[in-house]
Amino acid sequence: MSEERYAIECKGITKSFGSVVANDHVDLKVKRGEILALLGENGSGKTTLMNMLSGIYHPDEGTIFINGKETVINSPTDADALGIGMIHQHFKLVEVHNAMDNIILGGKEKYFNRKELRNKILSISEKFGLEVEPEKKVYDMSVSEKQTLEIMKVLYRGADILILDEPTAVLTPQETQRLFAILRKMRAEGSAIIIITHKLNEVMEISDRVTILRKGKSVNTVVTRESTESRLTELMVGRPVSLSIERAVVKEKKKLLEVYHLSVKRQDGSIALNDVSFDICSGEILGIAGVAGSGQKELCEVLAGLQPVEKGAVLYDKENIIGKTPAEIISLGISMSFVPEDRLGMGLVASMGMTDNMLLKCYRDSKGPFIDRKPAKKLAEELIKKLDIQTPGTETPVRLLSGGNVQKVLLGREIQSVPNVLITAYPVRGLDIHSSYTIYDLLNEQKKKNTAVIFIGEDLDVLLQLADRIMVLCHGEVTGIVNAESTSKETIGWMMSGKKEVESVAGTIH
Amino acid sequence: MREPFIRTVKRAELSPKQTAALRLAALLLALTAGGIFILCLGYNPFAIYGTILSGSFRSGLAIQAVVKIMISLLIASLAVTLAFKMQFWNIGAEGQIIMGAIFSSFFALFCANWPRVVLIPVMVVAGVVGGGLWGLIPAFFKCRYGTNETLFTLMLNYIALYLIAFLRDGPWRDPANPGFAKIATFEKNAQLPKVFGVHIGWIFALVLLAFVWVYLKYTKQGYEISVVGESQATARYSGMNVKKIILRTMFMSGAIAGIAGMAQAAGSDATLASGVAGGVGFTAIIVAWLGNLNPGSIFIISALFSILEKGSSVVQSNFGLSTDCADVLQGIILFFILGCEFFIRYKFVIRGKDGAGA
Structure with a gap:
């Protein structure tokens, strides 16, 4: 394999869901022996892009090259065959089975030899520094062990292109370090790795290059060593942002x-x-x-x-x-x-507009059997202005708002009470x-x-x-x-x- | 590895106009498919469709018949709407109608000598209580033991149905009619009075229509129903007593169905017949869904269904075509209308064609 070829090369990938364009002509390249961080705010299309690489979605436009060859990935099975392994945010493991059973689950062989399987698992363990106990049941495992098992699962199937979707969200700092050590070993073995995260310090620590997505577009790709956290933030948000929180001081406490x-x-x-x-x-x-x-x-x-x-x-x-x-x-x-x-899930009613959601905790306060929507509507309008909530109107169902705006609605209502x-x-x-x-x-x-x-x-x-x-x-x-x-x-x-x-x-x- | 031949893609949200056009197209397709069905039976679809319409409106009497059919259908649809809004799958309107009819028939049969101004309201209340209790039972078990309301309400239908048969063959059997087991015809005093040639059930129906509309849209309890329906976790979190709301709503749902039963028995049938519900409780489910749980649309749909039913009975007498054909037509319409909901949200993209965007 020549050094010039990329393990993955995406050209002009576009994918929309209804009127929402999740990916808009996105370009992305990963070499072997490289860790690429995919950075972006929420809703910038990171997960959608990765789901297309793992065969869950199909792009509307654009082409994907794997190892230099144009490829259509129709299903996760196709992705498997191409050596692409995805570690999802939510683990896909059978709780009551042990590590070994989970590893062979969904594999192609009809018959297998437990002893051979064990040896293979142990040899992969040794090679990459993964600590997996083959006989341990998943329900006995800690979150970090489960994640290690997920990685083992894709390595066992021969994946040499690894995609991790926010893998550190559930880990302690120490466990994160252990994960990074594994990733570095895999990089040394010539794997191509894409890691999705929005923790900047981790991006700086682990990645070689960073591709930044903003509002579904790939805005830039930079070499990590030549960049800084504030520069990355600026690329991600689109303008300079100060990154400090002031701690308010209150004297009277009871x-x-x-x-x-x-x-x-x-x-x-x-x-x-x-x-x-x-x-x-x-x-x-x-x-x-x-x-x-x-x-x-x-x-x-x-x-x-x-x-x-x-x-x-x-x-x-x-x-x-x-x-x-x-x-x-x-x-x-x-x-x-x-x-x-x-x-x-809790706190807001997805199909209702802001007005009706404002009423959730206070509709009882008014007298009589009828509901008074006027103050709620006024409150909703106030919140839209005060918190800069992006919505077409107070009656638009909140499920149509983006995550950030939904959270502003929720927190705004609580604070307003x-x-x-x-x-x-x-x-x-x-x-x-x-x-x-x-x-x-x-x-x-x-x-x-x-x-x-x-x-x-x-x-x-x-x-x-x-x-x-x-x-x-x-x-x-x-x-x-x-x-x-x-x-x-x-x-x-x-x-x-x-x-x-x-x-x-x-x-x-x- | 090739691109799949056909794949589904989510559409952009359609405007209300486009949605209406799509639904209209579905209706036309349904009529076409129904026409082909009629053609296969060897009749002229245009003649049949024409007869359905003209048969329903050919005389004052025919229109009255349509209204009579519509009364119980509309009331029952409103009943299930309340439960469905709460995502409580009450498919027991049939049984609740019957229990309402049984409770009110007790007073019609055994208290017929009461003054009419007392008797009729008492019968209405009896219908409310009978249907309401029959709705309360599955709600209670759902809240207490987490039973499945779909199965529970369905089973209660059969209990109610055979209860009528028991009363007819035993305690309530009409002694004046020794050969053929039936329940006595209500005395004039216990029958619903008529206004404009139709029993006053139609006034009940219109009042309930307004009530359900206002209740769901403008009251605190209506608001609670929609929150519970959307997410019980959210309802609990905001301090609602979810069990109380479920019990209350199911009582109301059953009670309204009970009024339908009372109106059918004391209005149309003038007796308690085993066919008092006659499948109306099930048709009501279809009407409520096609009407999108919106009382206004439910009014229109139940009118259309009543016309279809009355018209098909005319078709039967004119052409000798069984009224079961009306059920087949209903089924075809339902299939197309529900099928079109899919196309409102998704579309197909065929390989090779430009698959860009939505």
Whole structure:
């Protein structure tokens, strides 16, 4: 194979969904022995482009060359045959099977020899530094182990072109380092790797070149070493952006919410929260860090009155709110906004317009059997202006708005209800940089108004800058509550993986 | 590896005009397909279609007959609309109609000597209670034990149906008619009065039409129904008592169906016949869907279906063509209209042709 040929070369790829053009004449090239980062704001078409390479979608226009040959990829099976392996954001593994069974699943051989299979897995393990235990059941694996297994799956099928869609979103900083080590080994073995991410520091660390997508177009491709984070941001957003969050200072504080020995079981009987205790003051932002699924969702739901509790108490202004209905909790001024993976699941009604969504929590307040839409419409119009929400009108169904605008609608409504406690989970999930900073400003504004803000976040850098204190959850347990100004990302990373506060400090001294 | 011959592509959102044109085209295609079907049976489709229309409007009596058919169909469609808006798949309108009819018939049969101004309202309330309870049962089990409402409501239909047969052959059997088991004809006092030649069920229907429209669009409870239908998680999160809303809505859905049963028994049939629902509860599902759960459209569609049904009975007497053919025509229309929903959202792209954009 000559060095000149690209492993993947996309020319003028266009794909639209209805009137939305997700990819507009996108060009992209990856060489062997190279890691290409695909950078772009949410909705800029990264995932769509990768789905076309893995045969899930079919481009409307444009051509794809694999190893220099023009190719049509009709299905994931075709992609397999071409040596393209995709690691999706959501793992596609059979929970009750062990690693080996998952690896052969969907493969072409009809018969296989377990011993040979084992040896092959172990030899791949050794070659790339993947740690996979062939007999381990998937449900016993940690998130990072599952991801490693996904990588093993595509390597076993002989993939030498690897696409990873936001692989680090679910990992602790330490696990991310381990993943990067694997990727570097694969690069050394001559694989071509595309990594999708919107974490700039990771782009700088791992990639050789960066292709930037903006609004479905490929705006530029730069060599990572010759660029900087701020230059990349500028390319991504289209204009210079300042990247700092100011921490507002509030002097008068009083304890508003106290949580004592809270334990919660999920419906399947597993432990979601185990003996969680913390408190939060007015005018404070409490950040909550943790790998996805560490009990954040259940904590939110307990505070909103949606989740039954095994034991423990939640005192709001000295009054226990456990056992109160969600409506009673809302009337106390405790407001929860949880942004789930699909963004719309809870909190907003997708098929309704902004006006009707504004009514969701306050329609009961007016008298009589009829609903009064006028104030809600006014509120919707105010929010559109204040938060610069892009929508054709107040009656356009919110599912037609882009992710960032949907989140502004949700958070805007919660803030407009002048809450005393504002719980917000993943408010910037998948948002572009500009919208994210708007949201951080909104939260800081709330803090200045003496609201107690609970901020459940994914990005540690943001948590460190925005929050006053950070509580770390791991498998439903509190592994530490630290002062954000005097801690480090590494410490929090250790605590996220289950090391208690004291041990982690020792760990960093080592 | 070649490009697939045909693939589906999502369309840009169509304007309301384009959507209407597409639906009209579907209707025309349905009539054409129905025409071919009639042609295969050896009749002239134009003559048959013409007879359906003229048969429905040839006289005042014919129009009254159409309205009579429409009363229970419209009321039942409104009933299921409430449940469907909440995404509660109530396919038990049939049973709820029957229970409404049974409850009100009790008063018609055994309290016929009451003054009419008391008796008729009592019968209406009995119909509401009977249908409402029959709707409440599946809702209760759904909330309490998570049972499947589709199966549950369907099964309750048969229980209600055989309950009539039991009453007819046993306790409520008309002693004046020893040979043939039937329930006695209601006394004049227990029959619904007539206005403009049709029993006042049509006034009930129009009042309910306005009620359901206002209820869904302008009341808090109507708002709650749409939120619960869209996402129960969202409803709970915003402080709604989801179970209460489900129970309340299903009671209303059943109650409205019960009124349809009461009107059919005390208005059209003047007795409790085992065919009191006669499949109306199922046709209502089709009407509600074709009307997009919009009361205005439901009014029009139920009128069209009633014309089709009345017209086909004329076709039967004039041409000797079974009324079952009307069901086949209904099925064909349904097939095309529902099929066109796909084309409103997607289109096909054939290989080789320019596949760009949508």
